[in-house]
Amino acid sequence: MRLPGTLREFGIPRLLIAVFLAVLFGVAVATHMDLRGLISDSIVRVGRNGILVLALLPAIQGGLGLNFGLPLGIICGLVGAVISLNAGVHGIWGVAMAAGIGVALAVPVGMGYGWLLNRTRGQEMMVGTYLGFAMVSMMSVFWLLAPFKNPTLVWAIGGRGLRTTLSLGGIYDKVLDRWLEFTVAGVRIPGGTLVVFGGLSFLTWLFFRTRMGISIAAARSSTRFARAAGISDERTRLQATVLSTVLGAIGIVIFSQSYGFVQLYTAPLLMAFPAIACILIGGATVTRATIGHVIVGTLLFQSILTVALPVTSQVIQGDISETARLIIQNGMILYALTRVGRA
Amino acid sequence: MTSSAAGAPALELKGIVKEYEQNRVLKGVSLSFQSPAEAMEAGIGMVHQEFMLLPGFRVAENIKLNREPTLPNPASRVLGKKLESLDVARMRADARRALDAVGLGIDEWIRVAGLPVGHMQFIEIAREVDKERLKLLIFDEPTAVLTESDAEKLLDIMRGLASKGHAILFITHRLDEVLAVANRITVLRDGEVVGTPDPKTTTVARIAELMVGRPAAIAAQRRFFAPTTEPALGIEHLREDMPGERVEDISLAVRRGEILGIGGLAGHGKLGIANGIMGLYPAWGRVVFGEKLFPLNEPREALERGLAFVSEDRRGVGLLPEESVELNIALSALEAQGRFLHPSPIPALQVLNHGAMHRHALEMIRALDIRTTGPSQQVRRLSGGNQQKVCVARAMTLRPKLLFVSEPTRGIDVGAKERVLEILTALNREQEVTLVVTSSELAELRAICDRVAIVYRGKVEAILPPDAPDAAFGLAMAGESARAA
Numbered sequence: 115m116r117l118p119g120t121l122r123e124f125g126i127p128r129l130l131i132a133v134f135l136a137v138l139f140g141v142a143v144a145t146h147m148d149l150r151g152l153i154s155d156s157i158v159r160v161g162r163n164g165i166l167v168l169a170l171l172p173a174i175q176g177g178l179g180l181n182f183g184l185p186l187g188i189i190c191g192l193v194g195a196v197i198s199l200n201a202g203v204h205g206i207w208g209v210a211m212a213a214g215i216g217v218a219l220a221v222p223v224g225m226g227y228g229w230l231l232n233r234t235r236g237q238e239m240m241v242g243t244y245l246g247f248a249m250v251s252m253m254s255v256f257w258l259l260a261p262f263k264n265p266t267l268v269w270a271i272g273g274r275g276l277r278t279t280l281s282l283g284g285i286y287d288k289v290l291d292r293w294l295e296f297t298v299a300g301v302r303i304p305g306g307t308l309v310v311f312g313g314l315s316f317l318t319w320l321f322f323r324t325r326m327g328i329s330i331a332a333a334r335s336s337t338r339f340a341r342a343a344g345i346s347d348e349r350t351r352l353q354a355t356v357l358s359t360v361l362g363a364i365g366i367v368i369f370s371q372s373y374g375f376v377q378l379y380t381a382p383l384l385m386a387f388p389a390i391a392c393i394l395i396g397g398a399t400v401t402r403a404t405i406g407h408v409i410v411g412t413l414l415f416q417s418i419l420t421v422a423l424p425v426t427s428q429v430i431q432g433d434i435s436e437t438a439r440l441i442i443q444n445g446m447i448l449y450a451l452t453r454v455g456r457a
Numbered sequence: 458m459t460s461s462a463a464g465a466p467a468l469e470l471k472g473i474v475k476e477y478e479q480n481r482v483l484k485g486v487s488l489s490f491q492s493p494a495e496a497m498e499a500g501i502g503m504v505h506q507e508f509m510l511l512p513g514f515r516v517a518e519n520i521k522l523n524r525e526p527t528l529p530n531p532a533s534r535v536l537g538k539k540l541e542s543l544d545v546a547r548m549r550a551d552a553r554r555a556l557d558a559v560g561l562g563i564d565e566w567i568r569v570a571g572l573p574v575g576h577m578q579f580i581e582i583a584r585e586v587d588k589e590r591l592k593l594l595i596f597d598e599p600t601a602v603l604t605e606s607d608a609e610k611l612l613d614i615m616r617g618l619a620s621k622g623h624a625i626l627f628i629t630h631r632l633d634e635v636l637a638v639a640n641r642i643t644v645l646r647d648g649e650v651v652g653t654p655d656p657k658t659t660t661v662a663r664i665a666e667l668m669v670g671r672p673a674a675i676a677a678q679r680r681f682f683a684p685t686t687e688p689a690l691g692i693e694h695l696r697e698d699m700p701g702e703r704v705e706d707i708s709l710a711v712r713r714g715e716i717l718g719i720g721g722l723a724g725h726g727k728l729g730i731a732n733g734i735m736g737l738y739p740a741w742g743r744v745v746f747g748e749k750l751f752p753l754n755e756p757r758e759a760l761e762r763g764l765a766f767v768s769e770d771r772r773g774v775g776l777l778p779e780e781s782v783e784l785n786i787a788l789s790a791l792e793a794q795g796r797f798l799h800p801s802p803i804p805a806l807q808v809l810n811h812g813a814m815h816r817h818a819l820e821m822i823r824a825l826d827i828r829t830t831g832p833s834q835q836v837r838r839l840s841g842g843n844q845q846k847v848c849v850a851r852a853m854t855l856r857p858k859l860l861f862v863s864e865p866t867r868g869i870d871v872g873a874k875e876r877v878l879e880i881l882t883a884l885n886r887e888q889e890v891t892l893v894v895t896s897s898e899l900a901e902l903r904a905i906c907d908r909v910a911i912v913y914r915g916k917v918e919a920i921l922p923p924d925a926p927d928a929a930f931g932l933a934m935a936g937e938s939a940r941a942a
Contacts, residue, residue: 324806325809341736341756342774343756344756344757344789
């Protein structure tokens with residue numbers, strides 16, 4: 115089947131998913147659901163997940179493929195969040211402190227991760243997956259044994275070990291979502307979170323137009339070209355990994371404040387997968403991605419997740435949204451991996 | 458280069474070539490054999506230049522691989538022939554016979570790993586000889602890796618096989634060997650037959666002449682300034698580890714302001730020289746540039762000291778095919794010299810000055826006549842010749858003192874070839890850039906160079922003036938320049 119040029123450029127998987135989303139919205143309209151609420155929820159989720167998706171961009175641009183090791187950055191952000199909670203810092207300063215500590219941790223962690231990836235060239239995605247899994251398990255021990263004393267964080271009985279889910283209610287729950295919040299035609303827009311997402315996207319875009327960013331992208335395109343141009347691709351890969359890990363740390367802090375809870379223990383385990391699905395649905399490949407892919411992909415995938423649950427439960431009196439999520443998410447990753455080397 | 462069929466039944470060879478040609482005419486490039494297995498089935502054996510042996514397997518196992526004699530066993534009776542046991546005794550006997558036929562006295566049950574290359578070569582031949590249906594045996598540069606005495610032995614074996622009725626197609630550039638064994642000789646150049654001299658009457662010099670061919674009318678362009686004898690780049694005992702290129706002991710002095718050509722046959726190291734000095738492959742030796750000792754294996758240092766390189770591998774090293782023309786032109790200068798950037802307190806975070814890059818690209822597009830829809834077009838959409846001009850433009854942007862250009866006209870059309878050569882000579886004359894041009898096309902070296910160095914087996918065999926006789930070039934390429942004197 116040959117599609118017209120513009121449609122082909124858009125990509126068949128993206129097309130199918132956009133059509134699926136349109137059908138979901140169509141059903142929502144037909145069954146008189148709260149359309150404004152659905153759109154508003156979709157936008158909230160875009161802001162919530164956007165930075166985690168953005169975190170994948172430097173890794174792809176740096177030639178490391180899909181960063182399945184994203185949980186490493188996420189864990190750094192979580193440690194930052196827990197420390198800020200333990201210190202009892204509220205409001206926007208709590209978020210800033212959590213993000214700041216997260217970034218400070220993510221830089222050395224990212225360097226170690228990058229060092230490892232340079233030693234396991236060509237298997238970045240598999241190494242990232244396993245390293246992520248291993249670190250999540252190791253951190254589960256840490257959460258249990260870490261000397262946090264704040265009674266709102268530790269288990270009520272026994273007084274030792276952090277709880278699996280920490281509520282941010284009254285601390286910095288939705289503090290960015292509410293900051294600069296406004297309503298357009300009855301649709302609530304979480305201004306602050308979107309501003310942070312937009313700002314970081316802009317900075318990332320700008321970074322890839324700097325000398326360092328251009329070297330990273332050049333080394334991705336051709337190792338041998340980079341070498342001939344005097345670029346050390348070991349260094350650019352390290353830089354890309356650090357940047358990806360740092361964005362992952364910031365991403366989870368923003369995610370948590372918007373979600374209202376900090377999830378510990380095994381929660382970060384599978385967090386890379388939906389983010390990866392987002393950027394791929396946006397049109398990125400394992401070797402090439404843009405900010406546009408991040409935004410479009412997050413919008414499409416998160417909207418489907420938001421709309422699918424209420425719509426399907428309305429129509430078939432059951433929940434297939436989780437099933438749909440898993441099929442789309444993992445199918446998309448599988449599809450992208452079959453395209454490796456073909457671009 | 459030179460091929461010869463020895464032995465009696467040359468009919469098979471003719472048949473194959475004819476069939477190949479017919480098929481080519483009928484179906485474009487599709488061959489009569491769909492797979493190597495079919496060619497083997499038809500009785501063609503091949504001794505490869507790169508050995509096709511499994512190092513962890515024993516000699517006999519390698520010889521009989523996939524053709525093992527087998528014995529039935531209970532499992533194979535039920536599940537089919539694939540599960541039959543190996544008949545080790547027969548394997549060893551067969552292998553022994555084949556090894557004896559090629560005069561190799563080693564134990565047939567030792568592993569191949571660690572054997573000397575000469576032995577591997579003979580095992581490879583023994584494997585082919587062992588094939589019952591063998592009619593034609595192809596040797597692709599078999600003597601390239603052998604010592605002289607082993608090479609002698611190989612020629613004897615070839616004579617022996619031919620006398621037993623096997624046809625042999627012997628591909629080599631060693632002219633002496635051709636004359637020693639061949640019944641008929643065919644000389645190829647650039648994929649075409651250029652002559653079939655009779656081995657009984659021809660000489661090495663005559664074959665060498667055919668190999669080189671007449672150069673296109675050498676442009677008698679007068680130079681604007683004569684090259685000095687002042688050395689620009691001194692290379693002493695350069696040795697290098699580049700796959701497929703042999704650079705063993707190159708010593709060469711490049712004079713300031715000249716165009717030095719480097720020629721020689723494929724694999725003899727001509728391409729390695731530029732790659733080694735630019736730091737793209739590990740290299741050892743003493744290099745002096747501008748009266749200062751020049752560090753090897755430091756690509757960045759090479760660029761910073763005023764060297765530039767237009768690589769023979771356009772797609773792999775020369776270009777970022779997915780990126781725009783302007784970025785491709787600016788990138789090396791941007792990286793090595795920090796040009797085309799907005800000022801910023803942190804050097805690594807200087808933002809690209811798109812305007813400056815764009816203007817520079819437009820200038821280059823005009824100067825080099827690059828056919829493109831504009832500076833932002835993806836480089837992979839350009840034709841080969843225009844891609845090459847982009848590579849040259851990037852090197853020029855570095856404003857080098859000395860420029861290496863490898864295979865400047867490979868894979869580009871005739872018109873563009875001339876344009877690229879013009880650009881290079883203009884660069885040399887008008888901007889006084891010293892040029893080192895490496896090319897497989899001797900004619901183009903002779904057209905634009907002041908001197909042409911010919912490398913042979915990783916060493917400089919001769920440095921010739923461009924108007925030296927054809928035979929002198931041919932002999933130098935075959936490592937026999939002594940004979941020309």
